Amino acid sequence: MELKDANRLLKPGYTELESGYVRLEDGQLHVAAWTTLFGCKGHMVEWWFGFLETTEHYKWWHPIDHVWCEWIGERNSGRFVGGTHHVHERIGGELQKLKIHFRDPTEYLDVSEFQGAGISAAVCARVGQLEVPVWGGHLIHLCRDTDYGCEMRSRFWLGDVDPLELAPDREARIRLFPDALGEGLLKHTHEEMSYLAGFLPGLYTRETGSPA
Numbered sequence: 001m002e003l004k005d006a007n008r009l010l011k012p013g014y015t016e017l018e019s020g021y022v023r024l025e026d027g028q029l030h031v032a033a034w035t036t037l038f039g040c041k042g043h044m045v046e047w048w049f050g051f052l053e054t055t056e057h058y059k060w061w062h063p064i065d066h067v068w069c070e071w072i073g074e075r076n077s078g079r080f081v082g083g084t085h086h087v088h089e090r091i092g093g094e095l096q097k098l099k100i101h102f103r104d105p106t107e108y109l110d111v112s113e114f115q116g117a118g119i120s121a122a123v124c125a126r127v128g129q130l131e132v133p134v135w136g137g138h139l140i141h142l143c144r145d146t147d148y149g150c151e152m153r154s155r156f157w158l159g160d161v162d163p164l165e166l167a168p169d170r171e172a173r174i175r176l177f178p179d180a181l182g183e184g185l186l187k188h189t190h191e192e193m194s195y196l197a198g199f200l201p202g203l204y205t206r207e208t209g210s211p212a
């Protein structure tokens with residue numbers, strides 16, 4: 001699935017790829033991760049992205065792979081769109097230094113379909129290398145509430161590079177984003193979201209005073 005077709009995620013049921021990675025025709029690497037979040041609802045997931053600030057918080061999310069973070073932008077307001085998360089994290093055993101700039105879901109998806117599609121959370125961002133003025137991909141985390149909590153469908157598109165001249169063709173995108181990265185990112189995403197499900201209900205109740 002190409003990024004321009006992301007509204008397919010709003011259709012009932014599932015797509016042909018819900019967990020795995022695939023090389024797109026233009027050389028981009030598309031990664032899909034599906035995680036069951038027992039006891040969590042979508043509004044709690046969006047609250048987490050508005051709460052997350054310190055390296056301590058970040059390590060709760062993945063005690064092994066997450067190393068350091070800082071937040072650039074507004075905190076303690078519940079809002080995270082427009083902010084940028086700077087992180088050091090291990091993906092596939094390799095330390096990555098990344099920036100994640102959170103964007104409004106309207107830039108990626110038809111939000112008018114969210115209610116009918118049962119979408120309870122949508123977290124969207126542009127991602128890139130931290131120490132250089134380069135962007136390399138996009139991410140979308142979508143939640144649909146269930147009777148046990150919610151399901152999270154995470155999608156990454158790696159290879160939409162800005163500035164374009166750094167990856168002008170299919171071969172360059174494959175070199176920059178090899179299949180091994182897809183395998184590592186799939187594993188990392190499923191693990192971090194599983195860790196999140198383990199502590200989020202209790203944290204949400206303690207910090208907000210509202211039941212999970």
